[in-house]
Amino acid sequence: MSRETAVKSHPLDPLLRADRLPHIWCPGCGLGSIMACLSSAIAASSIPAEKHVIVSGIGCTGRVAGYMKLDSFHTTHGRAIPFATGLKLANPELEVTVVSGDGDLFAIGGNHFIHAARRNIDINVVCVNNFNYGMTGGQAGPTTPVGARTSTTPQGATEPTFNLPLLAATLGAVFVARWTSLHVRQLEKAMSRVMEKDGFSFIEVLSPCPVGFGKSNDIGDGLDEMSMYRRNGVVSHDADLTEAGIDMKHDSPIVLGNFRDVERPALGVRQ
Amino acid sequence: MPRGQVFVIPERCKGCRFCIEFCPEDVLTESEGMNAKGYHYAVVAEGKEDACVDCRFCRLVCPEFAIYTEEVQ
Numbered sequence: 247m248s249r250e251t252a253v254k255s256h257p258l259d260p261l262l263r264a265d266r267l268p269h270i271w272c273p274g275c276g277l278g279s280i281m282a283c284l285s286s287a288i289a290a291s292s293i294p295a296e297k298h299v300i301v302s303g304i305g306c307t308g309r310v311a312g313y314m315k316l317d318s319f320h321t322t323h324g325r326a327i328p329f330a331t332g333l334k335l336a337n338p339e340l341e342v343t344v345v346s347g348d349g350d351l352f353a354i355g356g357n358h359f360i361h362a363a364r365r366n367i368d369i370n371v372v373c374v375n376n377f378n379y380g381m382t383g384g385q386a387g388p389t390t391p392v393g394a395r396t397s398t399t400p401q402g403a404t405e406p407t408f409n410l411p412l413l414a415a416t417l418g419a420v421f422v423a424r425w426t427s428l429h430v431r432q433l434e435k436a437m438s439r440v441m442e443k444d445g446f447s448f449i450e451v452l453s454p455c456p457v458g459f460g461k462s463n464d465i466g467d468g469l470d471e472m473s474m475y476r477r478n479g480v481v482s483h484d485a486d487l488t489e490a491g492i493d494m495k496h497d498s499p500i501v502l503g504n505f506r507d508v509e510r511p512a513l514g515v516r517q
Numbered sequence: 518m519p520r521g522q523v524f525v526i527p528e529r530c531k532g533c534r535f536c537i538e539f540c541p542e543d544v545l546t547e548s549e550g551m552n553a554k555g556y557h558y559a560v561v562a563e564g565k566e567d568a569c570v571d572c573r574f575c576r577l578v579c580p581e582f583a584i585y586t587e588e589v590q
């Protein structure tokens with residue numbers, strides 16, 4: 247066998263706007279890994295690519311919609327879920343997946359999340375949680391861990407944070423998972439699962455933002471944060487979600503898993 | 518155990534080292550030369566020519582769609 251072979255294209259390129267690669271995400275950002283899992287899950291899905299739709303809000307994560315060669319929508323800040331709800335109700339044949347940031351989905355867009363989960367609208371929501379507003383310069387948001395330094399919390403954040411899997415489960419989401427941009431096999435599988443499942447599914451993906459978050463929190467580059475996920479990630483599908491909050495300050499365990507997979511009457515399901 | 522061939526797209530790499538660090542078989546290392554943007558991209562390490570098992574981990578973890586493998590018979 248030989249060493250590596252240099253080529254010009256990638257097997258997932260047909261699902262990407264490959265002419266826009268390399269993308270704008272920073273070296274060491276985890277967003278591209280998550281988009282690779284998403285593309286892979288779509289490629290493997292029994293639903294044809296023409297029926298898959300990606301909806302994003304605004305932020306670095308929001309750029310995912312622009313890089314996927316599908317019917318994809320880059321909506322206004324915080325409004326990815328209501329946009330996706332409208333798409334799904336108007337055309338239940340579509341497989342609608344929202345990919346957006348922690349700030350977009352849980353700060354400005356928080357109310358949409360709670361009502362979509364309550365209604366159990368048949369969409370998938372993937373939240374890339376990089377613990378800050380990456381695109382606008384690393385401000386603190388509702389998932390910034392207590393003690394973390396950001397551009398708006400130079401002395402360390404003090405506000406309590408959302409525990410996103412607990413929130414989603416409490417609101418009635420039928421599928422709830424948390425993975426990281428290192429746990430790519432598990433993430434790809436979880437994405438495949440939600441694409442075949444009816445109802446409101448939620449996947450939180452922890453992801454390095456070396457520029458906006460890592461640098462000011464002694465995590466260094468993306469590789470260091472990925473190593474932290476490997477060191478501290480504990481897979482526990484049956485975890486007590488009330489204990490699954492993220493506390494990076496003490497380098498404590500990060501609970502990962504597919505926590506919930508249940509059935510509940512859903513809105514907007516294909517007949 | 519399947520055997521894999523590694524394919525790389527040097528110009529897409531931004532040198533994050535995710536694939537190099539986390540390849541379960543330690544197949545990869547940094548190139549000696551650089552791509553046009555100045556990054557050392559991933560290559561198969563010396564002595565690891567037969568070590569890839571086509572597990573697809575690098576293909577999924579690479580944020581740049583710059584590496585993949587294929588099974589060889």
Ligand SMILES: Cc1ncc(C[n+]2csc(CCOP(=O)(O)OP(=O)(O)O)c2C)c(N)n1
Binds near residue numbers: 349378379381
């Ligand atoms: C109505 C409105 N308010 C504020 C902004 C500025 N803004 C752009 S992206 C963003 C936050 C992005 O954070 P997040 O959703 O976590 O995405 P990330 O960049 O971290 O992936 C903000 C506040 C905006 N574009 N529109």
Ligand code: SF4
Binds near residue numbers: 271277454
């Ligand atoms: S600012 Fe953060 S989230 Fe945005 S591309 Fe850079 S590393 Fe990724």
Ligand SMILES: [Mg+2]
Binds near residue numbers: 348374378
């Ligand atoms: Mg964010």
